[in-house]
Amino acid sequence: MELRQLRYFVTVAEELHFGKAAERLAIVQPAVSQQVARLERELGLRLLDRTSRRVTLTGDGERMLREARAVLAAADRATEVAAELAAGQAGVFRIGSSAGLRERLDRGLSALRAAAPGIEIKVSSRPPAEQIEAVRTGELDVAFVRGPVAAGGVRAVPLWEEPLSVLLPAAFRDDGGVKLADLAELPLRLPPRPEDPALTDRLLLACREAGFEPVAGRPVDTFEDAVVEMTNGSPAWMVVYGNACDTADGALWMGPFAPPMTVTGQLVVRDAPAPPCLDVLVQAFS
Template identity: 50%
Template sequence: MELRQLEYFVAVAEEGGFGRAAERLSIVQSAVSQQVRRLERELGVPLFDRSTRHVNLTGAGERLLPEARSVLAAAHRARQVAADIRAGADGVLRLGTVHGPGDRVFRTLTELAAIAPRLQVRPRRLPLAERLSAVRSGALDAALVRALPKAPGLELLPVWTDPLYVALPSAHPLAERAELSLADLADLPLRLAAREDNPPFHDLITGACRAAGAEPPFGPPFTTFQETLADIGAGAPSWTVFYEVGGFPDLPRVAVRPLGEPTLTTSLAVLPGPPGPALRHLLDALNRVESTR
């Protein structure tokens, strides 16, 4: 059964004859008659009574007519959805996300909903390596990544930059400064997570220290955020560096100061090549959020 057979059948039923149906469809009458007869043979029932000068529906034809209309309407909706997907107004965008900084991800999704209300976003939180692998395989359409300078087989589109902050004992003389540099902290033990826990961020900090000519000794490793800050406030002088996710901590004997350099870049990892409409909408939303900062 072909859609055009159902379309011809409906046209004949609504126009009351093969000739008028052919005029409506802008084809010859013989083509309409041929396709309707093929449909009748396939279904095994007559759809029209051709015994008089007028063409009338048989009982089977009357029963089939609403079903044929439903099928054609569904086909039309499918074509319209496909057209909207091609235009980026509809569809599903599978996005690998990160936690923070701030509320940018939520604001981006809000902007995206305003730009393309019918575009469904399916956010997924995955470890970095799995996030990148999912983009390469097509399981994700894009993924947000932090502090990543390159990703083989992918293109990284910078979308926003955030400052970094230093936490150090509030009694330390450096805590009196409004902003700190890595050179200021060169002699103070640094608490940094092991490289295998977060390679991009680890490399960002250690690389920036070398570039600044500062090689602070490593102190106890960074464990959890709260535990590390509690140790900084209570233990031997040391410092750590972090980016804002859910506001600044308020712990006794701990001071938080901005770090002048480096900054933290968040990028959108995508497959190489021109972005499709849905990704263009996402980039537009990201740009709108960044421009309102």
């Protein structure tokens, strides 16, 4: 099945006349008839009833007309997206990202490449404040950050709510969800605030609302190093992005909070001009 066949079928269905459809498409009538007949053979459906006097849609044809219009609209939009992106960004789209967003990026970039197959995509990872500044100055086209965004020259579009999970000694495991108050005596390990202010601010506020000031543990240099240290006798708790694991093996356990905790993920763009096809980006990365 080709887009050309769908376009011919839609035109005939709208005109209910092969001759008029051919005139509208600026091709000869036999070509229209052949392609529509070929589409019917490939689908195994009769889409049109033809007599010497008139052409009408069958029940299958009416259903197929709706679907064909949707497919053609998507194809036309993809062409527009590709043209806008290429014209607006000289074929390069620059994205700022944060740790833990690989799955979302993979899914969104696949959708973006489908819409604009010729575009070159460059992804850079840096602290949120640097991403926001890079968007403001035009060094980046968009950025994905977690938490509130308060900066001039940019605007943030909320896209998703990201769950937070707790990683802690297995003795504190609670499959129903860990209560923050139960962690008041255990050191909290966080990355340096400039690297992830959304996580730091969210956790400190939640602990204070739970009635305690958390015990400050050593800053987290890398997640892997902190896990090794905690596994080998440095009790503490950390917070990680994403859904909790279902199983618990060894010295550590990862699970949900009770009540659940989340942070908002946002797409940061320049105030003006906005990047081409902002609606496509929002849909792709939501």
